[in-house]
Amino acid sequence: MHKHQSITAALLAVLCASPAAHAADQAAASGQTIYRAGSQPSFAGPVANFDGKVRVDPLFPAGAQGSFSAAAVNFEPGARSAWHTHPAGQYLIVTNGTGWTQAEGGPVEELHAGDAVWCPPGVKHWHGATPTTAMSHIALTATRDGKNVEWLEKVSAQQYRR
């Protein structure tokens, strides 16, 4: 598969909740589904929706079993998402480094490894690294009517640096 097709397919699988697009070690697990490390390609956060270098490592897709999908997202220093909302909400679990998140109208909140965040449906927000430190989080994103994110405008340098 062509690299860009692969990236697009992987991104769509994460964003659009398509379990069939993911490798899963189902046969061997007798009732459990194992999504093996290394079985799903990493991909870059697309420039339309992110600033800076962002790598996404899929963990599991949404499916009949539940409305959440999961991915580990790794922001290099200075990298951040665009503003966006989630129609059915999103949890973040910070696994490494120090980053920032902000809901519209609120302060920028600093996040550290071990912190967890709940962003309710429809709350406009962004998240990413600080200018000088990388940040990784697991994102658990709920799906409603096959959609789990509404992308909006980029976070400007002025908004990011305050």
Added chain:
Amino acid sequence: MHKHQSITAALLAVLCASPAAHAADQAAASGQTIYRAGSQPSFAGPVANFDGKVRVDPLFPAGAQGSFSAAAVNFEPGARSAWHTHPAGQYLIVTNGTGWTQAEGGPVEELHAGDAVWCPPGVKHWHGATPTTAMSHIALTATRDGKNVEWLEKVSAQQYRR
């Protein structure tokens, strides 16, 4: 609060989906809820339901926002859960080390950091460390009618060592 009360309260909060029992930094986040690292006490996996040394670090409770709660669970070498089922299923995301899981009637599956597992509702299973290596996972457990686990018998040494 007395230590055992604290442990019981924290365990019940994780197992019984009681958001009010958890410290959450809601005011500062303008629409997002931040569960700060260090704000929720760690507790030991109770001897009724675990063998060996198991530490649970709560991440977020179930709530109106979704039926999943999350905790990081850390198994020392030789430690494992009892057999159990989840009425609404459970995801595991392995964050460190190497461990084992088994669904009833199936083989013991080895798990490594980066692996994710879906255990469907009602599937009898156990998970834990190997005899010689620790394993940590994030457990994302769905709740149905206020309940997210049905504990069964311990995993015998014979079953564990095969």
